[in-house]
Amino acid sequence: MEIDRRKFLTIAGITAATTIGKKVIGDTTDVEQIAGLPQKSPLVGHRWAMVIDTRKCREKSGCTKCIDACHSAHNVPQFDNPKDEVKWIWKEHYKEAFPNQEHEHVKEGLLEMPAIVMCNHCDNPPCVRVCPTQSTWKRDDGIVMMDMHRCIGCRYCIAACPYGSRSFNWRDPRPFIKNLNKEYPTRTRGVVEKCNFCAERLAKGLHPACVDACEEKALVFGDLEDPESEVRALLRENYAIRRKPALGTNPEVYYIV
Amino acid sequence: MHDAGKIIGGLIIFLALITSPIWYNMASGKADYTPELKYVTTEKQCVMPTEYMRARHMDLLNEWRNAVVRDGIRVHTSHEGRKFNISLTNTCMDCHSNKTDFCDQCHNYSAVGQPNCWDCHIVPGEVQ
Numbered sequence: 001m002e003i004d005r006r007k008f009l010t011i012a013g014i015t016a017a018t019t020i021g022k023k024v025i026g027d028t029t030d031v032e033q034i035a036g037l038p039q040k041s042p043l044v045g046h047r048w049a050m051v052i053d054t055r056k057c058r059e060k061s062g063c064t065k066c067i068d069a070c071h072s073a074h075n076v077p078q079f080d081n082p083k084d085e086v087k088w089i090w091k092e093h094y095k096e097a098f099p100n101q102e103h104e105h106v107k108e109g110l111l112e113m114p115a116i117v118m119c120n121h122c123d124n125p126p127c128v129r130v131c132p133t134q135s136t137w138k139r140d141d142g143i144v145m146m147d148m149h150r151c152i153g154c155r156y157c158i159a160a161c162p163y164g165s166r167s168f169n170w171r172d173p174r175p176f177i178k179n180l181n182k183e184y185p186t187r188t189r190g191v192v193e194k195c196n197f198c199a200e201r202l203a204k205g206l207h208p209a210c211v212d213a214c215e216e217k218a219l220v221f222g223d224l225e226d227p228e229s230e231v232r233a234l235l236r237e238n239y240a241i242r243r244k245p246a247l248g249t250n251p252e253v254y255y256i257v
Numbered sequence: 258m259h260d261a262g263k264i265i266g267g268l269i270i271f272l273a274l275i276t277s278p279i280w281y282n283m284a285s286g287k288a289d290y291t292p293e294l295k296y297v298t299t300e301k302q303c304v305m306p307t308e309y310m311r312a313r314h315m316d317l318l319n320e321w322r323n324a325v326v327r328d329g330i331r332v333h334t335s336h337e338g339r340k341f342n343i344s345l346t347n348t349c350m351d352c353h354s355n356k357t358d359f360c361d362q363c364h365n366y367s368a369v370g371q372p373n374c375w376d377c378h379i380v381p382g383e384v385q
Contacts, residue, residue, distance in 0.1 A: 042331075145326070147327060149322055149326065183347055185346060185377040186379065203329065203331050
């Protein structure tokens, strides 16, 4: 086949356009081929963190959307007996969530207000230090992760965590899960569990379930090492506090009060 | 040997008793069968060659577990170059949704106990 100048230029042009296009848009072919994975590429961060705007959170009293979304996504059981309670995200009164950060003349009613609390994914996590099986550890992106396969149920981490973020499965949780999410495992009796910053959703390119569930956009998730991220913008513009900062755990959940 | 008869007789009874499960299984034909696996999928090929899966699926499951949980690697490339989401619940059980007619067949036959995978991972159809 003869290639004249016109044909050559057309082919060269198309090739150049595709190459540049692929670089600009990003090569998506890899993601599309994977059976059972959605076509979004995973979210990658260097220091995941969350900012909770308690002012927005208070707008609707009695709202439990984030809690419900999290607990149904992760098959968290609901026990009647508070001694058996398992929780990943819950409400705590301001005075209990932020001890030593209140004073006599604090804004009226604030101390009794609920604040949304969860695992703080500390930069210096005490639970990780005490775990004898390295069943809990800090990932490179800052998430303090649990490996249920390795947990022997010694509960050192529960004793070490100053935030009460960890729950022990005293009983078989399965009969107490209201709506089973079949895509996510349950836990077994004798292991500890806690919030995992929705590592399984980040892998699918989604934000954590609680963040997506909040209609007031009171929960914001992002990369703290990215100066352009939404969390950094919020922290630049607002004064935010953390839970029990004096303990030196460097919690990575920030509260705008 | 004063009591040779008693001793030899006793030994024979003893041997017969401790080997009785073998005789029983032989007589009843319970051990003399090949586990039959039911495939309920239209997929032709697993994530690894069938021979490998038959012999070493437990190693693959351990590798997958570590890859996802510890290293955050969630994509498996098969011997044919196909890519799969690494997940027991969502990938393995998608094709092998019949645990009783698949996993249990060999596990019961070879008496490899009850693997504790299912304490946490959900078997399709077993829980509602």
